[in-house]
Amino acid sequence: MTRVNAVFDIGKTNKKFFLFDEEYREVFREYTRLPETADEDGYPTEDLELLRKWIKDTFDAALAKTEFNIHTVNFSSYGASLVHLDYKGQPLTPLYNYTKDFDPETAAAFYAKYGGEMAIAKETASPQAGFLNSGLQLYWLKERKPEIFSKIKYSLHLPQYLSYLFTGIPVSEYTSIGCHTNLWDYDREDYHRWVYAEGIDRILPPIVPTSASINTTYQDHKLKIGVGIHDSSSALLPYILSKKKPFLLLSTGTWSIALNPYSTESLTEKDIEDNCLNYLRIDGKRVKASRFFMGNEYRLQVEKLSEYFGKEYGYHHDITFDADIYLKRVKDPAVYFEFGGVLQKQEVEAGLTAFGSFEEAYHQLMIELMNQQISVITNAIGDSDIKTIYIDGGFTDNDVFMKLMSHHFSSFKVLSTQSPLGSALGAAMVISDKKVTNKFLKENYAMKKLVPLFFDV
Incomplete structure (x- = not known):
């Protein structure tokens, strides 16, 4: 059996699964496109349940292949997307699409409260871009959907949610935090002051190195699971x-x-x-x-x-x-x-x-x-x-x-x-x-x- 590393590479359009051997040579791949669903406003977005099912079915099929011995699994995906989990670990909202228009009143209130659009953009190295600044989604939920916000135990960036599906352990890591989220103060090298002022830090899981991994057993297979990137x-x-x-x-x-x-x-x-x-x-x-x-x-x-x-x-x-x-x-x-x-x-x-x-x-x-x-x-x-x-x-x-x-x-x-x-x-x-x-x-x-x-x- 060839010892291999498995990767789910989740783009907005194409969902990909790869197996790489110990020399990082590709030995297997599978591509698919999944139909979208819609959020509560009718705006198209990723179907989390369909994605979860495809990942599980694809991985189970790969484990069953007698020619491969999978020993690591990691996840790469697009950013600007958060999965909000309740206390039972279930998603509370759709995976809001980063192309969706952001409520201008909420945006104006946020920037007025925390020093202005340009100041925040420079400090967080994130030009104003609505939902593409995924941290603003948390502020929007708190202001516009407080009944949902109050039920959030953890908000996970999409790569870390994919890892969570295998480990059940919620984490954050730097590459997802730093991708135009408005969350990170690049000069202070910490979450921005607004994150603490709004209590958002309490629902963001602990930060771990991107190279971190979690040892687990899945269907009697011992696996090292990455935290996503x-x-x-x-x-x-x-x-x-x-x-x-x-x-x-x-x-x-x-x-x-x-x-x-x-x-x-x-x-x-x-x-x-x-x-x-x-x-x-x-x-x-x-x-x-x-x-x-x-x-x-x-x-x-x-x-x-x-x-x-x-x-x-x-x-x-x-x-x-x-x-x-x-x-x-x-x-x-x-x-x-x-x-x-x-x-x-x-x-x-x-x-x-x-x-x-x-x-x-x-x-x-x-x-x-x-x-x-x-x-x-x-x-x-x-x-x-x-x-x-x-x-x-x-x-x-x-x-x-x-x-x-x-x-x-x-x-x-x-x-x-x-x-x-x-x-x-x-x-x-x-x-x-x-x-x-x-x-x-x-x-x-x-x-x-x-x-x-x-x-x-």
């Missing part, structure tokens, strides 16, 4: 452990997040205005990050393109970079796509009537997304001496995106992985005692150096 911090971990020279990691998916683990300065007002934020590494150090909702914007716009040009959704997967189309499109600086989660700096033109084909419109879409991406990366790098950019996640399979990255960042060494394991592998590594060398990425990530494009624009 925020997916962006997890995706960064293999690079930090195996590389010594400064780098930037561009983690792509529903969010495109540029992560700079070499910035030690507190965020400025300009950083906040540019939508920069901080994450916490597993050792508690800062990571400067800049992000935008690229994957979500991309999906919505491709759906519109598919409908307009009469193509089945999925047609875009086979489109490759066309230099002639690109050169034609960049001669026209107009903006044709309106992105819901991005501040438009130019007025949007008439729209899709300007394009003669799906391919042309698609290239224009990618050009406009890349313009946003360039700003995101530039903001994250700041004054850091970074010469290398790694790209992982779903967009590494997008030929147009990758060609545009190689073109616009030709002065950098840009590398991508052909196997977007991202956060899953980091989750396996964080509870392992095995050391990695600087050859790790090359051997395990199928790293590929991008060749810059050279042509006159």
Whole structure:
């Protein structure tokens, strides 16, 4: 039997299960998409019960495989999501979606009470973003749903809830606390004063190291269960452990997040205005990050393109970079796509009537997304001496995106992985005692150096 490490990697769209051997090679994977449910306002959100059932069924099936001997289990998932448990360990509310609009009156009252929006944003390294600042959800529950708030025994970040399903032990850990939650004061290295003033600290479980694990027995199998890790911090971990020279990691998916683990300065007002934020590494150090909702914007716009040009959704997967189309499109600086989660700096033109084909419109879409991406990366790098950019996640399979990255960042060494394991592998590594060398990425990530494009624009 092959001794393996199991990881549940839970994204908003794709739910993944991996088995890695002792050398961190992937030996098994399973993907699924689960239908959403709705909260009390009818807003779509993760179906916690369905997710719990899929995790249990998937893990039970993996345990039954005679070719594998599972000895560790860990969990990586998206942040900005809290599970509120009652005194019997049962969820009290839906898993509120971080894209849901936040009550403006409650937000205004919160910021007025604790020093203003910019002050809180700088201290917690969390630009104001409503439910995406998941700590505000606790304040909102206390103010707007006190009957529910009074029943909360523990509020768990989603990665720690997944661990709790196996161990029954509630914990908190740094990477989840630090992901734009408004909970953590980065200069004081403690929960923000508002957390204590509101008594929120009493329902947040004890903080343990991200590398902590809990030994337990599950169906007569002895297992070491990790406490979970925020997916962006997890995706960064293999690079930090195996590389010594400064780098930037561009983690792509529903969010495109540029992560700079070499910035030690507190965020400025300009950083906040540019939508920069901080994450916490597993050792508690800062990571400067800049992000935008690229994957979500991309999906919505491709759906519109598919409908307009009469193509089945999925047609875009086979489109490759066309230099002639690109050169034609960049001669026209107009903006044709309106992105819901991005501040438009130019007025949007008439729209899709300007394009003669799906391919042309698609290239224009990618050009406009890349313009946003360039700003995101530039903001994250700041004054850091970074010469290398790694790209992982779903967009590494997008030929147009990758060609545009190689073109616009030709002065950098840009590398991508052909196997977007991202956060899953980091989750396996964080509870392992095995050391990695600087050859790790090359051997395990199928790293590929991008060749810059050279042509006159």
